[in-house]
Amino acid sequence: MDALTTGVVIALLAVLVAEFVNGWTDAPNAIATVVSTGVMTPRSAILMAVVLNTLGAMSGTAVATTVGQGIVTPSAMTIPAITSTMVAIIAWGTLAAKLGIPVSKSHALLAGLAGAGFAGGGFDALQWHGWQKVGIGLVCSILIGFIIAVLLVRIIIRIAANASPHRAKRTFDYLQMGSAAFMAFNHGLNDGQKFMGVFALTLLAGGVTDEFSIPWWVILICAVTMGIGTSAGGWRIIETIGNKMARLTSWQGFAATASASSTIFVASLYGVPLSTTHTITSAIVGVGAGKRVSDVRWGVLRRVVMAWVLTFPSCALIAYVAALIANHLWA
Incomplete structure (x- = not known):
C-alpha cells in the first residue's frame, strides 16, 4: 500500500510538472503576436496570459473528459504508464523550448497516452471514438484556422483600405489586445483541461477514486500550475512565432489571434482536443499568405x-x- 501511495504521488507530481511545461512552452503562443507587434510589453502580456490561462482552464471539463476517458481505456493506464507518458511530454517539451521550436504539447500528450496505453493493452486500449475527435481537431487546427485568417485579412484590407493610418493602427492595437486575451483564455480552456483529465485518470488508476470524475480541487490545482508555468515566459518560442515566421503589424496580429482563438473556442465547447500551437501557427501563415x-x-x-x-x-x-519497462518493474 505504501508503494502504491508513493507511486500515485509521483504520478500526480509528474502530471503537474507536465502541466507546468505546458504553460511555460505552449501558452507563449497566445501572446507571441501581441508582443512582436509592440502592442503590449512582454511583462504585461505574460501577466495577462497567466490570469486568462488560469481562468480558461477553470471554465469547463469537456476536453478533460475526452482526454481522460476517450483516448485510451482507463484500465490500460497503470500508474507507471501514466508517469511514463508525463516523462515523454516533459522531455520533448523542454527540448523543444530550449531550441525555440513551438511543438504541440497536445499531440505530445495524446501520443504519450497512446504509446503507454498500447504497452498496457495493445490496440484494444485505444478508443477510436476519441481519436475521431483528435482527427477533427487536427483538421480544425491546421485548415480552419488558416482559412479563417485568409478570409479575415481580405475583409480587413477591403474595409480599412481608405482609413486614416493613425486611427486604424490605434483601433487594431486595441482589437489585438482583446483577441490576444481571448486566445490566452482559450488556451486554458483547451490545453489546460487536457492535463486535468490525466490527473483525474491518475486518481482512478491509483484507486483514490472509484469512477472517473473531475472535482473542483483538481481543476484549481491544474489551472494554477499552468498559470505558474505561463509566468516563466517561453521567450524563444515567442520569438519564433512572433518574429521569425512572419513580420506582423497589429492588424495582422489581430487577424491571426482572432482566427485561432475562435477556432479553439468552438472546438473546446464540443470537447475536441486540438493543438493551440498548430492553430496559431496556421493562422499566422494564413495572415501572411492572405496579404502576400x-x-x-x-x-x-x-x-x-x-x-x-x-x-x-x-x-x-x-x-x-x-511504460513497458515500468509496468514490468511494477508487476
Missing part, C-alpha cells in the same frame, strides 16, 4: 512543421518503451 505569399518565411515554417511531424512518433515511442 512572400511575407511568410517558409524556411522557418518547414523547421516548425518537421518538429510537428516528429512529435507524435517520438513521444509515443518514448512512452511505450518507458
Whole structure:
C-alpha cells in the first residue's frame, strides 16, 4: 500500500510538472503576436496570459473528459504508464523550448497516452471514438484556422483600405489586445483541461477514486500550475512565432489571434482536443499568405512543421518503451 501511495504521488507530481511545461512552452503562443507587434510589453502580456490561462482552464471539463476517458481505456493506464507518458511530454517539451521550436504539447500528450496505453493493452486500449475527435481537431487546427485568417485579412484590407493610418493602427492595437486575451483564455480552456483529465485518470488508476470524475480541487490545482508555468515566459518560442515566421503589424496580429482563438473556442465547447500551437501557427501563415505569399518565411515554417511531424512518433515511442519497462518493474 505504501508503494502504491508513493507511486500515485509521483504520478500526480509528474502530471503537474507536465502541466507546468505546458504553460511555460505552449501558452507563449497566445501572446507571441501581441508582443512582436509592440502592442503590449512582454511583462504585461505574460501577466495577462497567466490570469486568462488560469481562468480558461477553470471554465469547463469537456476536453478533460475526452482526454481522460476517450483516448485510451482507463484500465490500460497503470500508474507507471501514466508517469511514463508525463516523462515523454516533459522531455520533448523542454527540448523543444530550449531550441525555440513551438511543438504541440497536445499531440505530445495524446501520443504519450497512446504509446503507454498500447504497452498496457495493445490496440484494444485505444478508443477510436476519441481519436475521431483528435482527427477533427487536427483538421480544425491546421485548415480552419488558416482559412479563417485568409478570409479575415481580405475583409480587413477591403474595409480599412481608405482609413486614416493613425486611427486604424490605434483601433487594431486595441482589437489585438482583446483577441490576444481571448486566445490566452482559450488556451486554458483547451490545453489546460487536457492535463486535468490525466490527473483525474491518475486518481482512478491509483484507486483514490472509484469512477472517473473531475472535482473542483483538481481543476484549481491544474489551472494554477499552468498559470505558474505561463509566468516563466517561453521567450524563444515567442520569438519564433512572433518574429521569425512572419513580420506582423497589429492588424495582422489581430487577424491571426482572432482566427485561432475562435477556432479553439468552438472546438473546446464540443470537447475536441486540438493543438493551440498548430492553430496559431496556421493562422499566422494564413495572415501572411492572405496579404502576400512572400511575407511568410517558409524556411522557418518547414523547421516548425518537421518538429510537428516528429512529435507524435517520438513521444509515443518514448512512452511505450518507458511504460513497458515500468509496468514490468511494477508487476
